[in-house]
Amino acid sequence: MARCSCRWRNVLICLCTPCILLALLCTYTTVMLCYDMINTRPEVSHFIAQGIYMNNSLVPLPRTFWDLRPNRGGVWNQLQVVIDRFYNPILNPQRTTRESKRAPNPLLRDSFTGTTVSENRLGGVKNLSKRMREFVKYMQRKEYPITIEPDAACGAGTEERKEPPLLLLAIKTKGVNFENRQAIRQSWGQVGWVSGQRRNSSGGLQGGDARRKGGGYIRRVFLLGREDYEELGVNMSELLQLESIRYGDILQWDFKDTFFNLTLKDVLFWDWFSRLCGKTRFVFKGDDDVFLNTPAMVDYLQDQLGKPGTRAAMRSFMVGDVIAAATPDRRSISKYFIPDMFYKGIYPTYAGGGGVVYSGLLAKRLNDVSKRVHLFPIDDVYVGMCMRRLGAFPTHHPAFLTFDFPKGEENEPCAYHEILVVHRRKPSQVITLWGKLKDLCQCWNVTLRDTDTKIKKKLGLLL
Structure with a gap:
């Protein structure tokens, strides 16, 4: 009986050891890939995925910048998300790099109408200071002689x-x-x-x-x-x-x-x-x-x-x-x-x-x-x-x-x-x-x- 138990134990060790080693290898590879992705800052100019990146001073960038829930944000946040979605290569894969670089000025104006709650939000600007009202009025314009x-x-x-x-x-x-x-x-x-x-x-x-x-x-x-x-x-x-x-x-x-x-x-x-x-x-x-x-x-x-x-x-x-x-x-x-x-x-x-x-x-x-x-x-x-x-x-x-x-x-x-x-x-x-x-x-x-x-x-x- 003792010989039989020893034989089965040896069989289990032979079968399980490669599986355990393979699992450890997969875990290590996954961890290293995740670490690589977190610590690599993208250099592309067309789109940056949401998340936290670290600068040299080890201060994390805030999650709330370009919020994933724009409807809860302010006027600027809601207007900006319209532009971001337009140039998002995942949402608009057919748009070429050359088109994205042109960024026509009318798009900035269109973002006001593209923001579903902008009219209600912008209506509250009337209660703000004169200079803030003037800024909101012309904030989409970037071309002056x-x-x-x-x-x-x-x-x-x-x-x-x-x-x-x-x-x-x-x-x-x-x-x-x-x-x-x-x-x-x-x-x-x-x-x-x-x-x-x-x-x-x-x-x-x-x-x-x-x-x-x-x-x-x-x-x-x-x-x-x-x-x-x-x-x-x-x-x-x-x-x-x-x-x-x-x-x-x-x-x-x-x-x-x-x-x-x-x-x-x-x-x-x-x-x-x-x-x-x-x-x-x-x-x-x-x-x-x-x-x-x-x-x-x-x-x-x-x-x-x-x-x-x-x-x-x-x-x-x-x-x-x-x-x-x-x-x-x-x-x-x-x-x-x-x-x-x-x-x-x-x-x-x-x-x-x-x-x-x-x-x-x-x-x-x-x-x-x-x-x-x-x-x-x-x-x-x-x-x-x-x-x-x-x-x-x-x-x-x-x-x-x-x-x-x-x-x-x-x-x-x-x-x-x-x-x-x-x-x-x-x-x-x-x-x-x-x-x-x-x-x-x-x-x-x-x-x-x-x-x-x-x-x-x-x-x-x-x-």
Whole structure:
């Protein structure tokens, strides 16, 4: 009997062991495939499936962005889902890639009638503020004529160059802010050849090689809409025309220049850039009250071009002060107020619009995808929405100070040499800071502000 039991046990072991091993192998393969799918971010621009993707800061993107249940969302959410369904290759497999890139503007208008409950929802807009009502009225329009345009192909800048421009400075401004524009022209916004901050970075190179290593060509353009001269009390059009003749850096469109229309400046600029600035490597998009350490920015961008895999990296290159998992401001007294009936959900990851730098290649991709994303009142958030649609993520850099220096750091000797951008500076401050940036030669070769340095300074570990 014992021999019989032993024999059957051996038979069972021989039969079951391969099955168990096969089951373990299948389980391992399934787990690895799922892990691969979760951690692979799609690079396609036509459609991104719903779900959570992780950025470099390990902050999960919100489930509520482009909600699966649009009827429970706000006006914007419901309008956007009509566009998303139109370009969804699963729902519309017969639509070609070429057709999807055209994204005719009438489709944005049609999305209003395509939203089943839009009439009831839009009726409630009458109870909102005047600027929100105006925004909803024109939010489907993205085409406006240019009233003033730079003479040069891609903004003001020297034509006597032997290589493509490294950087285009695209500054959002208003007609009345002449003093801000003049301070930028005389300081960090100077065009032509700009040397880097690292004066000893050429490493023994001579002549043209040393110049390419330690600098780059800069161009400049100011982005404006049309101000209401009845509200302003003065007609700025003639003054802007004279300013354009003198400096050649004014780009103005025929739309009302309001806070909620700042998004239009991004969309229209991307279109203008894609047509006329094909060879420009990078764009710095900022406000007219920022201070930019242009020499340090030149060094930083040259370093990015020197890294391996540059072409692939430039497809999604955007760097700034990144804000993740932000919620809409529901305070009615705030200029950033977004009512619940207009938009529901958490904002996508985005870079603060005070100052951000991105590649020229990405600018062209943003131009394409913006034709399939409804305008949003907050320009920074809208850029984040377009980035999300591209499956791209902005990179955070501590040298972009959207909310100014931490307490006490601004007074350090080389503070402004360690940053790339700082927000909220008056024209007189910009001129003064630029002079100090040039004079303090002992700070020319300092490294940029980073997270490790910031923590060490707080702990008193650096001399």
